[in-house]
Amino acid sequence: xxxxxxxxxxxxxxxxxxxxxxxxxxxxxxxxxxxxxxxxxxxxxxxxxxxxxxxxxxxxxxxxxxxxxxxxxxxxxxxxxxxxxxxxxxxxxxxxxxxxxxxxxxxxxxxxxxxxxxxxxxxxxxxxxxxxxxxxxxxxxxxxxxxxxxxxxxxxxxxxxxxxxxxxxxxxxxxxxxxxxxxxxxxxxxxxxxxxxxxxxxxxxxxxxxxxxxxxxxxxxxxxxxxxxxxxxxxxxxxxxxxxxxxxxxxxxxxxxxxxxxxxxxxxxxxxxxxxxxxxxxxxxxxxxxxxxxxxxxxxxxx
Numbered sequence: 001x002x003x004x005x006x007x008x009x010x011x012x013x014x015x016x017x018x019x020x021x022x023x024x025x026x027x028x029x030x031x032x033x034x035x036x037x038x039x040x041x042x043x044x045x046x047x048x049x050x051x052x053x054x055x056x057x058x059x060x061x062x063x064x065x066x067x068x069x070x071x072x073x074x075x076x077x078x079x080x081x082x083x084x085x086x087x088x089x090x091x092x093x094x095x096x097x098x099x100x101x102x103x104x105x106x107x108x109x110x111x112x113x114x115x116x117x118x119x120x121x122x123x124x125x126x127x128x129x130x131x132x133x134x135x136x137x138x139x140x141x142x143x144x145x146x147x148x149x150x151x152x153x154x155x156x157x158x159x160x161x162x163x164x165x166x167x168x169x170x171x172x173x174x175x176x177x178x179x180x181x182x183x184x185x186x187x188x189x190x191x192x193x194x195x196x197x198x199x200x201x202x203x204x205x206x207x208x209x210x211x212x213x214x215x216x217x218x219x220x221x222x223x224x225x226x227x228x229x230x231x232x233x234x235x236x237x238x239x240x241x242x243x244x245x246x247x248x249x250x251x252x253x254x255x256x257x258x259x260x261x262x263x264x265x266x267x268x269x270x271x272x273x274x275x276x277x278x279x280x281x282x283x284x285x286x287x288x289x290x291x292x293x294x295x296x297x298x299x300x301x302x303x
Contacts, residue, residue: 166209
């Protein structure tokens with residue numbers, strides 16, 4: 001696992017950026033003028049626009065690489081968060097229940113109002129939100145039946161959680177597709193819509209780590225129509241560079257939020273072995289559960 005900034009290599013959408021002020025200054029200073037002060041030839045007059053074209057292409061590729069890095073990190077965090085909840089959620093729940101019972105036992109022994117208040121607050125935190133359980137009946141959410149519910153209805157074992165991250169091959173396929181089919185490479189609205197619909201399917205397959213579907217999507221894209229990019233005027237290129245720079249800033253903010261999240265911090269602790277990190281945390285939680293159980297048993301025995 002690498003963070004977006006590290007994976008993208010520090011490049012940004014503003015790289016190789018050419019500004020109107022810079023072109024104007026060079027023109028006033030006599031740069032690129034033919035000898036003897038003669039007027040620009042047709043080829044020389046087109047040079048600033050050609051340089052803008054190169055700058056836009058470089059900025060587009062830099063932005064796409066950064067988007068790939070951010071999306072990869074987002075998927076890693078989403079999958080790790082899901083696995084974290086599946087593996088460690090019951091242990092966290094057990095610890096909270098034991099803490100509440102310990103506080104209740106202490107309050108029963110001391111009769112202190114403050115102890116009773118702390119015990120009541122701890123118990124209240126464990127209570128379900130009113131109405132939610134009745135609405136969903138504890139069996140499903142907006143995505144369908146919980147795996148546990150399916151297992152109970154079909155007498156099957158609950159399926160183990162999926163891998164934390166897509167495989168290396170899935171990551172490779174995703175990167176190739178994102179670079180080829182990215183909507184920002186379109187110059188016409190119809191082509192942009194086609195690319196957006198396609199890249200949505202690519203993102204969904206990548207989030208599932210579905211290598212087979214990603215290969216099928218790669219074949220589909222290879223057979224699909226490719227629109228040639230037409231020439232752009234200088235003012236359109238300047239506007240394009242501004243948009244790319246703004247997009248890069250938004251992605252940087254998203255990347256920062258991901259990196260600073262609790263799960264993001266955890267992933268950065270063990271980038272090469274997140275499964276091992278979960279096992280280590282699980283062992284720590286089991287130790288805490290054992291300690292709490294002993295503490296509660298001692299309190300109940302004394303009472």
